[in-house]
Amino acid sequence: MTPSASLAQAILGPRDRTQPTRDRIETLSQEIASGRAADTGRALSSDFSQVSRLAHGLREGRASIESLSQAQTWGAAIQASLARVADVSARQMADLPVNLANPDPAAISRLSRGGEEGVRDIVAALGHTVGGRALFANGGTEPPITTVDDILTEVSALATAATDFDDYIQRVDAYFAPGGTFETAHLSVPATDPTRFPAGGGEVVTFEVEAGSDELVQALRSAATLSGLGGASFALTPDARLTLQERAANAAADLPTLQGRIGATEARVGDRLETLRAEEQQAEVDLSTAVGVDPFETVSALQNEMTRLETLYAITARRAQLRLTDYLR
Structure with missing residues (x-):
């Protein structure tokens, strides 16, 4: 004979109706403690589109920040190399x-x-790398000039x-001219675009400089001209001396222009x-706000649930007086 539901209830006691309320209190307590909604779906009213957009924007923004941080390192290294050329x-x-x-x-x-x-110092400066990539060879893996002794x-x-x-x-001049021996036999710059650094929003940052840039070739030519004088059999006339000084002065004067262009790119990267x-x-704040909790609302809800729980306990206590199991314990 199967006992009736009323008899089973009298023996086992009333069903625990406090469990949902206690679960709710647990959730609200977590939210108060962490400041984050334990139930994100409830916090967003099941509309996750805003959170998806914010999270996607954060990922893209952080990737761009990482890229531009590398660009800052790249620009600083270029400036250090240019400073060494300027010292020459x-x-x-x-x-x-x-x-x-x-x-x-x-x-x-x-x-x-x-x-x-000077030639050796300039070639060494143009061979600097960052992360295994040559600064003045469009990010190639090999330095742009490896034949300084031959030059x-x-x-x-x-x-x-x-x-x-x-x-x-x-x-x-013919040796260092475009298409001359220096360019065709000793300058190994890959025929690619300069290294590109994504800057977000479809923007890209590049440093427009390589070992074949006019300012750098002019500085190298000036130093090389002096290096060859040791094997010359001709005398240096007053005009020749003036020419040497003018060419050195022109090379020195053009380098700050190149440094300024790189500096302008660096400023753009910084901005x-x-x-x-x-x-x-701001995206982090917006995301936190979207899935966060309103302390006032949460505390109010927690107080209401605590009151509800106390009421349920009071009802349970009154009904427990009629339970047979209380007397059998």
């Missing part, structure tokens, strides 16, 4: 007046050694073959980073 030009500007005042063999030898050191040997041969200073200068970081903070 500054040394030449200081050495030329002293040694050309009395261009005897010892002075010419000092100029030649200084020019060779010095060939320029020295130009000086030896020249009949006078003007002939030497023409040979050097964009500042904007992206502000947008990231």
Whole structure:
């Protein structure tokens, strides 16, 4: 014989009607403690589109911030290399007046050694890398110039073959001209676009500089011209001395223009980073607000649930007096 439901209820006691309320209190307590909605669906009224947009925007913004942070590192490294090239030009500007005042063999030898050191320093500066990528080779894995000894040997041969200073200068200019020996035999810059750094919103940042840039070739040509003087058989006339000083001065004067262009790109990167970081903070606030809790509403709801629970306990206690199990314990 199956006992009736009323008899089973009398023996086992009334069904626990407090469980949903206790679950609700637990949820509200978590929300108060964390400041986040334990039930995101309830907090969003089951509309997750806003959260999806915010989360997607955060991911894209953070990726752009990472990209532009790398661009900052890239730009700073380029500026450091350009500063080293500028130091070479500054040394030449200081050495030329002293040694050309009395261009005897010892002075010419000092100029030649200084020019060779300058060529090596410039080539080394243009070979710098960041993360295994060459700064002045459009992000290639190989440095743009690896044949510095050959360059010095060939320029020295130009000086030896020249009949006078003007002939030497023409040979050097042809050597470093577009399509000349330096570009075709010694400049190994990949024929690709400069390294690109996504900046968000469809924007891209690039640093428009490579080892073949006019300013850098001019600085290298000026140093190489001095390096070849050690093997020359011609004398340096007053016009020749003036030409050497003018070419060195022009090379030194053009480098700040290139540094300024890189600096303008760096400033653009900094401004964009500042904007992206502000947008990231705002998106985080908006996302937190979307899935967060209103403390006043949550506390009010928690108090209501606690009152409800107390009422249910009071009812349960009154009904428990009629339960057979209370007397059998």
